[in-house]
Amino acid sequence: MRRRLLLVLLAFSVLAVTAFAWPLLVSTASERTQRFVITRTADLDRIADVAQQAVLEHDNADLRAEVRAYHDLYADGMIVVDTTGKPLAAAGLSMDDPDVPEAVTAALRNQPAVLPHDLRPWSADDVLLAVPIGTDTRVSGAAVLRSSVAAAAADIGKAWALILATALAAAVVCVLLALLLARWVLRPLRELERGVLAVAAGERDAHIGERLGPRELRALAGSFNRMSAAVTAAAEQQSRLVADASHELRSPIARLRLTVDSLHRHVTPDGEAGYRRILAEVEELESLFGSLLNLAAADRTATELAAGAGVEDSCDATELLVERRETWLSAADQAGVRLSAPESDCPVQLALPETELKQVLDVAIDNAIKYAGEGAHVRLDCEVAAGRGRVAIADDGPGLPARDRAVATTRFWRSRRDHASTGSGLGLAIAERLVTARGGTLHVLANVPKGLVVELTVPLAEEAGP
Structure with a gap:
């Protein structure tokens, strides 16, 4: 925004300065050129009058003296000829010089003189001027002057x-004004950005100044402050609700679990089935409660990272996969599933805290063991690919159809095929939230030739400096 505004203001300033300076440059050059031509033409007219008198008196002495004096004074060449082209007086110029015969012929024909183009500071070619000698239409000769434009070009x-220096000074002033104007206009936007980050970080006091910048931005600042207050109040209420619900539900669920467990010795054979259903419901309630708390924690972590307040950490994916394989090996054996760790021991350092990666891996490994089926093989693997870390939990079980894979990370989604099994439907949603908050991706893909792959790609951790 700042760059675009400055470009617009600077472009306008350059156009304004150019529109001011260019006509002055052109008019200055034109005025000095006209003054040069008028001065030299007047000199030629005076010499032409002397030449006319010399023709009438048949005495060229005064004419030669004038031509010689003019040449000595200005160093410009001049020649005066009669109607036959015979020189009457000459100094620094002859009929053999380039363009002189053509100028003499045009003057003898009483043709208008060809005026030079406007001079420039770099102009260097001499100007050739010619006037006829005589009165009215009676021409008795011609006077030709070759004059240097060096002095006129220097003046231009x-x-x-001076004009360009003034224009440069004006441009500098315009640049300074543009910078001040851009700062005045954009300062409320920087305040607005600060306020947005403060709201995203959950700060209570995220108000910004409402007296800066143009009227429209002041109005926007006021609207933002009202929105910030509403969002902060809603976030506080939501956070309080989660905390209160966590505090209020944890104890009743624990008491309910203890009560159900204590009733087991009083259950008759006829009530065993009902007791098992109640126990399953309590376990599902515990799972759902824990998953909701984990999801809230994942959302809070994502919010902190988006606001730049999160904690940056890293872990070795290879080492953690080996460790999680040992942890889940017993459960895999009980389910009749073979669980294998990465074959390579090369470290893959991910920009993801160990606790978060462990939580993501536990969700994926638990699902693979639970749903791949007896006799399946679950492979844990990681590698560096395309400058990012890739972790995959693959199985060769029945897998999921494409429509189910597309929504597998949706909150509370559960496959219709496994609807009877326990689970909250939040595991993959929490895992995806944790991974995407760190700039990674999590996808549920089809394995080849069969099965399912939970694949996450995460940025690599930056190497620590010496």
Whole structure:
């Protein structure tokens, strides 16, 4: 935003300065060129009058003296000829010089003189001017002047330098004004950004100033403050609700579990089936309660990371996969599932805390052991691919159809095929939330030739400096 605004303001400033400076440069060059031509033409007219008198008196002495004096004073070449082209007086110029015969012919024909183009500071070519000698339409000769434009070009250069210096100063002032204007306009936006980050981090006092910048941004700041207050109040209420629910439900569920367990010795054979159903419901309630708390914790972690307040940590995926294989090996043996760890011992350092990766792996391994079926093989593997760490938990069980894989990480989703089994339907949703909060991805894919793969890719941890 700042860059775009500065570009617009600077472009406008450059156009304004150019629109001011360019006409001045052109008019200055044109005025100095006209003054040069008028001065030299006046000199030629004076010489032409002297030449006319010399033709009438048949005496060229004064004419030669004038031409010589003019050449000595200005160092410009001049030649005066009669109607036959014979020189009457000359100094620094002859009929053999380039363009002189053409200029003499045009002057003898009484044709208008060809004026030079506007001079520039870098102009260096001499200007050739010619006027006829005589009165009215009676031409008795021609006077030709070759004049240097060095002095006029130098004057134009000095004038241009002054104009450009003034334009540069004006451009500097415009740049400073643009910077001040951009700061004035964008300061409320920076305040707004700070407020947004504060709201995302859960800060209570996320209000921003409402007296900065244009009226529209002041109005936006006021709207944001009202929204911030509402969001903060809602977040506090939600956080309080989770805390209160956690505190209020934990004890009743624990008491309910103790009560159900204590009733087991009083259950008759006829009531055994009912007791088992009650026990299963209590276990599912415990699982759901724990999953909801884990999901709330994952959401809180994601919010903190989005606000830049989260804790950065890393872990070795290879080492952790070996450790989790040892932890789940007993459960896998009981389910008749073969569980294998990575074959390579090369470390794969992920930008993911060990506790979070352990939670993600436990969800994926638990699901694989539970649903792959007896005789299945669950493989744990990790590698570095395309500059990121890849961890995969693959099984060769029955897998899931494509429509189910697409929604497997949705909250409270459970496969219709395994609906009778225990579970909250939040495990993969929590795992995905933890992984995506760290800039990674989690996908449920089909294994080849059969089975399922839970694959997560996470940025690699940055190597610590010396």
